[in-house]
Amino acid sequence: xxxxxxxxxxxxxxxxxxxxxxxxxxxxxxxxxxxxxxxxxxxxxxxxxxxxxxxxxxxxxxxxxxxxxxxxxxxxxxxxxxxxxxxxxxxxxxxxxxxxxxxxxxxxxxxxxxxxxxxxxxxxxxxxxxxxxxxxxxxxxxxxxxxxxxxxxxxxxxxxxxxxxxxxxxxxxxxxxxxxxxxxxxxxxxxxxxxxxxxxxxxxxxxxxxxxxxxxxxxxxxxxxxxxxxxxxxxxxxxxxxxxxxxxxxxxxxxxxxxxxxxxxxxxxxxxxxxxxxxxxxxxxxxxxxxxxxxxxxxxxxxxxxxxxxxxxxxxxxxxxxxxxxxxxxxxxxxxxxxxxxxxxxxxxxxxxxxxxxxxxxxxxxxxxxxxxxxxxxxxxxxxxxxxxxxxxxxxxxxxxxxxxxxxxxxxxxxxxxxxxxxxxxxxxxxxxxxxxxxxxxxxxxxxxxxxxxxxxxxxxxxxxxxxxxxxxxxxxxxxxxxxxxxxxxxxxxxxxxxxxxxxxxxxxxxxxxxxxxxxxxxxxxxxxxxxxxxxxxxxxxxxxxxxxxxxxxxxxxxxxxxxxxxxxxxxxxxxxxxxxxxxxxxxxxxxxxxxxxxxxxxxxxxxxxxxxxxxxxxxxxxxxxxxxxxxxxxxxxxxxxxxxxxxxxxxxxxxxxxxxxxxxxxxxxxxxxxxxxxxxxxxxxxxxxxxxxxxxxxxxxxxxxxxxxxxxxxxxxxxxxxxxxxxxxxxxxxxxxxxxxxxxxxxxxxxxxxxxxxxxxxxxxxxxxxxxxxxxxxxxxxxxxxxxxxxxxxxxxxxxxxxxxxxxxxxxxxxxxxxxxxxxxxxxxxxxxxxxxxxxxxxxxxxxxx
Numbered sequence: 094x095x096x097x098x099x100x101x102x103x104x105x106x107x108x109x110x111x112x113x114x115x116x117x118x119x120x121x122x123x124x125x126x127x128x129x130x131x132x133x134x135x136x137x138x139x140x141x142x143x144x145x146x147x148x149x150x151x152x153x154x155x156x157x158x159x160x161x162x163x164x165x166x167x168x169x170x171x172x173x174x175x176x177x178x179x180x181x182x183x184x185x186x187x188x189x190x191x192x193x194x195x196x197x198x199x200x201x202x203x204x205x206x207x208x209x210x211x212x213x214x215x216x217x218x219x220x221x222x223x224x225x226x227x228x229x230x231x232x233x234x235x236x237x238x239x240x241x242x243x244x245x246x247x248x249x250x251x252x253x254x255x256x257x258x259x260x261x262x263x264x265x266x267x268x269x270x271x272x273x274x275x276x277x278x279x280x281x282x283x284x285x286x287x288x289x290x291x292x293x294x295x296x297x298x299x300x301x302x303x304x305x306x307x308x309x310x311x312x313x314x315x316x317x318x319x320x321x322x323x324x325x326x327x328x329x330x331x332x333x334x335x336x337x338x339x340x341x342x343x344x345x346x347x348x349x350x351x352x353x354x355x356x357x358x359x360x361x362x363x364x365x366x367x368x369x370x371x372x373x374x375x376x377x378x379x380x381x382x383x384x385x386x387x388x389x390x391x392x393x394x395x396x397x398x399x400x401x402x403x404x405x406x407x408x409x410x411x412x413x414x415x416x417x418x419x420x421x422x423x424x425x426x427x428x429x430x431x432x433x434x435x436x437x438x439x440x441x442x443x444x445x446x447x448x449x450x451x452x453x454x455x456x457x458x459x460x461x462x463x464x465x466x467x468x469x470x471x472x473x474x475x476x477x478x479x480x481x482x483x484x485x486x487x488x489x490x491x492x493x494x495x496x497x498x499x500x501x502x503x504x505x506x507x508x509x510x511x512x513x514x515x516x517x518x519x520x521x522x523x524x525x526x527x528x529x530x531x532x533x534x535x536x537x538x539x540x541x542x543x544x545x546x547x548x549x550x551x552x553x554x555x556x557x558x559x560x561x562x563x564x565x566x567x568x569x570x571x572x573x574x575x576x577x578x579x580x581x582x583x584x585x586x587x588x589x590x591x592x593x594x595x596x597x598x599x600x601x602x603x604x605x606x607x608x609x610x611x612x613x614x615x616x617x618x619x620x621x622x623x624x625x626x627x628x629x630x631x632x633x634x635x636x637x638x639x640x641x642x643x644x645x646x647x648x649x650x651x652x653x654x655x656x657x658x659x660x661x662x663x664x665x666x667x668x669x670x671x672x673x674x675x676x677x678x679x680x681x682x683x684x685x686x687x688x689x690x691x692x693x694x695x696x697x698x699x700x701x702x703x704x705x706x707x708x709x710x711x712x713x714x715x716x717x718x719x720x721x722x723x724x725x726x727x728x729x730x731x732x733x734x735x736x737x738x739x740x741x742x743x744x745x746x747x748x749x750x751x752x753x754x755x756x757x758x759x760x761x762x763x764x765x766x767x768x769x770x771x772x773x774x775x776x777x778x779x780x781x782x783x784x785x786x787x788x789x790x791x792x793x794x795x796x797x798x799x800x801x802x803x804x805x806x807x808x809x810x811x812x813x814x815x816x817x818x819x820x821x822x823x824x825x826x827x828x829x830x831x832x833x834x835x836x837x838x839x840x841x842x843x844x845x846x847x848x849x850x851x852x853x854x855x856x857x858x859x860x861x862x863x864x865x866x867x868x869x870x871x872x873x874x875x876x877x878x879x880x881x882x883x884x885x886x887x888x889x890x891x892x893x894x895x896x897x898x899x900x901x902x903x904x905x906x907x908x909x910x911x912x913x914x915x916x917x918x919x920x921x922x923x924x925x926x927x928x929x930x931x932x933x934x935x936x937x938x939x940x941x942x943x944x
Contacts, residue, residue, distance in 0.1 A: 234320070293317065344738040366715055385637065403645065407646055420639070513603060651726060655733055656733070662731070
């Protein structure tokens with residue numbers, strides 16, 4: 094046995110190996126140690142290997158999914174080694190032959206399909222990254238729903254794409270210097286990837302699907318190869334890959350997603366924007382809403398299509414509630430389809446397809462009666478129908494509530510197969526004969542507690558209490574002893590054996606017949622996989638639109654207007670998450686306006702801590718995301734020019750694991766903004782420069798404001814405590830000053846949370862410290878020090894003294910001196926030089942350096 098195990102473990106490589114032994118999956122050696130620690134189960138031992146006891150632990154097969162979920166969350170991958178022949182077949186091979194086992198599946202974070210291992214409201218992306226000819230590309234698939242995407246990405250945008258997808262697992266070529274699960278480079282071959290996609294979709298060319306680059310095909314090859322490895326030759330259903338262009342969606346980097354908490358907070362989904370606005374009633378709708386918020390659109394027409402559908406449902410409460418009631422009763426279509434395609438499906442999955450498609454057809458019939466439907470609704474309606482033949486077949490074939498376990502049988506409906514009905518009748522008749530025989534045995538023996546029972550080891554047998562067993566032990570009694578337990582004794586009898594044989598054979602034939610029907614019905618469903626997937630997508634889009642309408646009506650949100658020019662005009666804007674939290678505590682959120690335009694594109698916002706600066710910045714960024722995702726927004730009115738990139742540098746965090754302090758993280762994120770933001774971008778910056786000395790911080794903040802204004806020219810909200818920056822309003826024509834209002838009343842700070850024009854009169858830091866409970870002696874001392882500092886500022890002009898004489902930032906950029914040495918170095922290509930040319934190049938560099 095151990096030799097068989099070690100052979101399978103070598104095949105499993107770095108995966109934990111679940112080795113099937115009866116009703117348990119056993120783990121040995123280091124796998125056992127790792128699993129026992131992760132699962133908090135007992136670590137025991139079994140026999141010896143090379144003179145050392147073998148560590149062992151195990152989990153019951155019937156509860157394996159729960160343990161698998163914990164192992165996957167713990168970062169493990171698990172290879173499942175199942176028995177692939179019966180004990181009888183093993184015996185037939187002769188000798189003491191072990192039952193053959195083989196790895197039938199590798200369970201990994203990115204290849205899950207079981208509901209018990211997945212979050213119904215979250216997508217589960219597997220991503221492969223490849224590079225061909227200096228071009229980087231990713232292939233992403235959620236095999237639990239069949240979605241697949243291909244896209245090229247620049248190296249500096251890779252992290253942003255992975256953050257958008259929230260990749261559960263990343264696969265990369267060996268030696269590529271990328272983070273992920275390393276796979277053989279040969280599997281990331283563009284020609285193999287193209288061939289695999291053609292075979293998967295049964296086409297001779299991919300031209301009808303899009304013009305995929307060699308890098309995208311290489312990534313697809315790596316992804317499909319990994320899925321083939323995990324499924325041991327069984328590929329799941331994947332829809333036609335969608336090619337995403339770099340400009341198709343609003344670009345949001347990983348730091349901004351984390352800062353704005355679009356779909357998750359550090360503690361999970363709760364408290365995020367997605368959690369706040371999610372009114373969907375299906376898992377598929379929740380997944381699609383999360384996808385919409387993760388990748389807002391850049392196509393105004395497509396955004397308006399989504400908004401028109403939301404407006405339609407918002408205007409008709411009765412129709413909206415009718416739609417949501419119907420959707421609420423629908424089973425998920427995408428995930429049962431995925432399980433069936435991966436050979437992991439059950440009769441219940443077929444029933445879910447039957448019920449879901451039938452209700453989709455009923456919904457289509459109702460929605461088709463709408464006069465002049467929005468364009469998006471008209472486009473969705475044909476996808477809801479067209480499955481009548483499959484619905485009829487599954488209705489006739491599958492009982493109303495089938496078991497999730499096909500091995501239990503009884504899921505094929507009576508009347509579907511006359512031969513199967515006869516087998517069931519034979520089995521039923523046999524069981525009635527067994528009941529009659531039991532009564533006769535009781536009368537004959539006088540043992541009123543005699544029972545005929547059944548288990549998986551003995552089959553049908555007679556069971557009596559131990560105290561009544563002696564008469565049955567007598568030779569010639571007609572009973573044969575089988576087993577003695579603590580309180581009962583078990584027997585067989587010739588009459589029982591004959592009847593039991595008939596029942597068992599009929600049951601086995603019935604199970605085989607049902608299994609054959611299950612395969613046929615699964616194949617029938619998979620033949621319509623593309624159309625079923627389209628129906629699932631249409632239902633999800635309807636759910637999202639109705640949910641967004643429900644949210645808009647409930648919270649009094651407005652429809653945003655998207656325009657071509659770069660403006661950002663919000664009246665009565667609110668932060669959706671903070672407003673919800675304030676409402677739960679019985680308070681009222683203070684709404685604020687924001688009006689950015691070409692002539693007033695940078696707002697410098699000052700005011701006290703806790704005054705609402707960060708909330709104001711974030712709420713406007715969230716409004717941009719929601720508007721381009723096709724949602725109504727928390728405002729009275731909203732007119733926005735499309736945003737191509739969104740950046741947020743708000744809040745303090747560090748990354749000590751990568752050797753980055755809080756200030757270093759701040760500088761890295763700010764540098765990324767200055768390098769990538771365009772005149773169509775939206776940028777929010779909060780307290781830039783606070784993590785270093787006062788002079789350094791002010792200098793950096795000053796330069797960043799100038800750079801955003803003069804070079805990036807983005808729409809920007811810049812919050813700061815450096816009041817000296819307000820002097821920039823005199824030099825920068827498109828910068829205006831604003832503050833969050835606060836007042837001191839009888840020594841107490843009153844935060845008004847209103848954004849007003851003009852600079853703040855002061856920061857109120859000591860007043861905020863008093864609110865925080867700072868000791869009175871410390872507050873008194875702080876006031877004294879502040880008075881001295883302010884007196885010094887009045888006398889000297891303060892920190893910003895002399896800055897008014899600085900030349901404009903734009904002039905400095907234009908006058909930046911060139912570096913001849915660097916320019917010459919950049920023109921040299923060492924791989925193309927012969928020895929003489931290399932020597933001449935060195936002399937040229939030496940001459941430049943000497944001059």
